Amino acid sequence: MILDGKSVSESIYGDIRKTIEERGPSLPSLVLFCDEPDSSNRSYMKSIVKQGERLGISVLTVEAGSSPVDEIKRINEDPSVAGVMVMHPLKNADEKAVMLALDPLKDLEGRTVYNLGGIVNDEEFFAPPTAEAVMEILDYYGIDPKGRDITIVGRSNTVGKPLALLLLKKGVDGTVTVCHSRSRDIGSKTLSADIVVSAVGIARFIKRDMISPGAVVIDVGINFVDGKLVGDVDYDEVSRVASAITPVPGGVGVVTTALLFKHYLKSLERLEQNIR
Ligand SMILES: NC(=O)c1ccc[n+]([C@@H]2O[C@H](COP(=O)([O-])OP(=O)(O)OC[C@H]3O[C@@H](n4cnc5c(N)ncnc54)[C@H](OP(=O)(O)O)[C@@H]3O)[C@@H](O)[C@H]2O)c1
Structure with missing residues (x-):
């Protein structure tokens, strides 16, 4: 049997489209945070941007730059951004410091200490x-x-x-x-x-x-x-x-991308309710 990811992702996108329809337009952005992405990350980022266009969610690429931790802190405070995906590995930045600075509510990949800890306790908010x-x-x-x-x-x-x-x-x-x-x-x-x-x-x-x-x-x-x-x-x-x-x-891969958008909506909901 071929375990086709497309069928799995379509069922996830079905739910996502329904939620987006209910919410209406003007959704905040999803940020891809990167520095020098390799070929596999570039292809992954391209597919996320394309999928965002299909769903009506703006996906922005933000370069880590010379002060990546400050940049992440800025994004944490930015209400026009609902969630962040840090493109692993960051080649020139201290990825651990970046993940520590990232607000767990905007951590779409569930890689902050808080979110990983949730899995250990069997109550994950965001699993990777x-x-x-x-x-x-x-x-x-x-x-x-x-x-x-x-x-x-x-x-x-x-x-x-x-x-x-x-x-x-x-x-x-x-x-x-x-x-x-x-x-x-x-x-x-x-x-x-x-x-x-x-x-x-x-x-x-x-x-x-x-x-x-x-x-x-x-x-x-x-x-x-x-x-x-x-x-x-x-x-x-x-x-x-x-x-x-x-x-x-x-x-x-296609299922992962669908789940990223599912997390984005979850993140948006939690941010609006300010649940921590
Ligand atoms: N399909 C998707 O949605 C998706 C999402 C994320 C990643 N990926 C892909 O999945 C792969 C892994 O990603 P990642 O982020 O987990 O990579 P990673 O952080 O580089 O981890 C790779 C893991 O493989 C182990 N490894 C490397 N060489 C090995 C060898 N010769 N024998 C046994 N183990 C070896 C490493 O061991 P050490 O810990 O000892 O170094 C490490 O644990 C990549 O191809 C990535 O592009 C796909």
Whole structure:
């Protein structure tokens, strides 16, 4: 089965359009905060801007500049901005300091200490949308993580770590292994998993001999090979053994973008009610 992200995202956009219709025009902006975005971030930002145009939400790109923390503080106070996505990684700025300065209510990616802490306490306000996208895809296609062995490759604050926490939640009840660049014998850990999630950023990292027959494979990776967008998974080979697999493009990425806009509306609502 191909786990098509477009169908998942369409159901999310359906709700978003309804809310926007009810609210009427003149919505505040969504800011993409960046410095020197790499090719995968540039492509991601372009797709967010395009989607914003379709929905009638203005998406602004703001450069981190020479005083990124001051710039974030300015955005925090700016009522014409409802939410911010900090394009990770910031190459020239102290990303930790930027995330500490960002108002959690405008943190659309759920990467501030406050929002990440919410996941640990099983009461997240914003979970990072990429991690959430993986959960949405599993849910939409009726793949229940309960009691399953799940191996995640990648431990970033945007994907691997929050996803592990979401899968570990009581009620979700996955059994999670998280691998990273210092892990030994990753193949044996993916091979023993019912569900494999790859968020590494290396093309064709997950090969056929790393996946057991019938496993579910979720590819978070966004890589460019000869100008072509590919994931982390050797799709042609792995799709022969997996029972279900996300394509790239058209998998996790489109769901992540939809969730970002869902978070934007959530953020707007909370800001208006001044709920902290
Ligand atoms: N589809 C989407 O919506 C979406 C959203 C966000 C990101 N992405 C993509 O997902 C990928 C990961 O993003 P990210 O932000 O999590 O990246 P990141 O911060 O660079 O993290 C990459 C992770 O992969 C691990 N890793 C790197 N090389 C490895 C190796 N040889 N063996 C095992 N683990 C290795 C790193 O380990 P260490 O921690 O030890 O360094 C790290 O934990 C990228 O391709 C990115 O473009 C996609």
